Amino acid sequence: MPLVGFTGAVLDRADRERNDPAALAAALADSHARLLRLNGLEPEVGAAGQLVWTSLADLPTGSEPLFLGYIDGMPHFAPLALGERHGTVRSPALFQMLALMPADQASLYACARSLVDWHQRHGFCPACGTPTELFRAGWARRCPACAAEHFPRTDPVVIMLAEHGGRVLLGRGPAWPPGRYSALAGFVEVGESIEEAVARETLEEAGVVVSNVRYVASQPWPFPSSLMIACVADAEDDGLTLDTHELEDAFWATRDEVRAALDGEAGARFGAPPPYAIAHTLLRAWLGGDT
Structure with a gap:
């Protein structure tokens, strides 16, 4: 990996x-x-x-x-x-x-x-509204009024490849750079497991039912503070019904198309996510059979 x-x-x-x-x-x-x-x-x-x-x-x-x-x-x-x-x-x-x-x-x-x-972004106590004070050397804030302690949060996000027939599902958001496609992603909701979030987000965004969710890797993503949880899942079929508020387009990419994009080849079908993004790592892992 x-x-x-x-x-x-x-x-x-x-x-x-x-x-x-x-x-x-x-x-x-x-x-x-x-x-x-x-x-x-x-x-x-x-x-x-x-x-x-x-x-x-x-x-x-x-x-x-x-x-x-x-x-x-x-x-x-x-x-x-x-x-x-x-x-x-x-x-x-x-x-x-x-x-x-x-x-x-x-x-x-x-x-x-x-x-x-x-x-x-967290200068006030969410419990009582009082301005909070820095403590634990900057790794927490404390309310002087109600004594509540608040710690830096990390929001879990699933990012996943649905696989079907030797191809993987890729999509692009409306504001992305021209030609850029990546894995689908979404926040884990309260009361939800990673596997359930992968299945829900893939169904909501692309209309694809998935199962057999496998964890691949994770990544801190500091914009502002997420933990990206990379997974691969098996798709029931390759029919697509896109949520156009989330995805501008999506398609099933072959191994050759993914390889060409990751290697930056001229004429590649799509532009790959940058190397510092876990979507890039996830696609490399899928190509290498590490998923």
């Missing part, structure tokens, strides 16, 4: 120190401590797609340091700009940077981005 995008960071998250004021103070005072350079929620990237780090002395005014953990014994932090909101827009420049980043760098960025974004 190829390395999945946004995974592979050599990061000791040091949960043991998040409730240890002395340990956190020592990390903040460490002359080797590093601070991630962010422009809003987007990273600064140097040579060979490496993230840019600076010292804690460069922490912007009006920001707090969020403790990410240790790399090679050095504490690493991300800046949380208080009172800022950046929404869900992702610039074309960000996707260009992600295409250049080594997997370990993209994984570090995903961790920092999701953590910063969560804080910016």
Whole structure:
């Protein structure tokens, strides 16, 4: 199985120190401590797609340091700009940077981005509406009024290939880049298993009944903070009834068509998802018989 995008960071998250004021103070005072350079929620990237780090002395005014953990014994932090909101827009420049980043760098960025974004969107207690306070070194927020504690959330999303007769079902959303097709995907709903979500989403979006759902791999997806759960399932037949609010088009792709798209061949029937997306990994795994 190829390395999945946004995974592979050599990061000791040091949960043991998040409730240890002395340990956190020592990390903040460490002359080797590093601070991630962010422009809003987007990273600064140097040579060979490496993230840019600076010292804690460069922490912007009006920001707090969020403790990410240790790399090679050095504490690493991300800046949380208080009172800022950046929404869900992702610039074309960000996707260009992600295409250049080594997997370990993209994984570090995903961790920092999701953590910063969560804080910016969860400044008030959902139980009583009081402004919350950062604690556990930036890995939680606490309400000073009702004492409720709130932790960064991850939303599970299934992303799946329905297989029938040696082909897989691919679709495209209305706002996607021209020619881009990918695996179908959707959020897992409350009271639902992964297998049930795969079956429901495939039926809702494409009118295809599936069974025999197999797990392949997972991926953190920091836009804003999802866990992509990649699966393959067997389709009952190849008839399609599309939900046009979700899918602009869909078709059954052969192995040769998938291979040509993943390899970027001229004249390929469709444009493949980028290598840092788990849909790319899922298609590679299907081609290799690893599903």
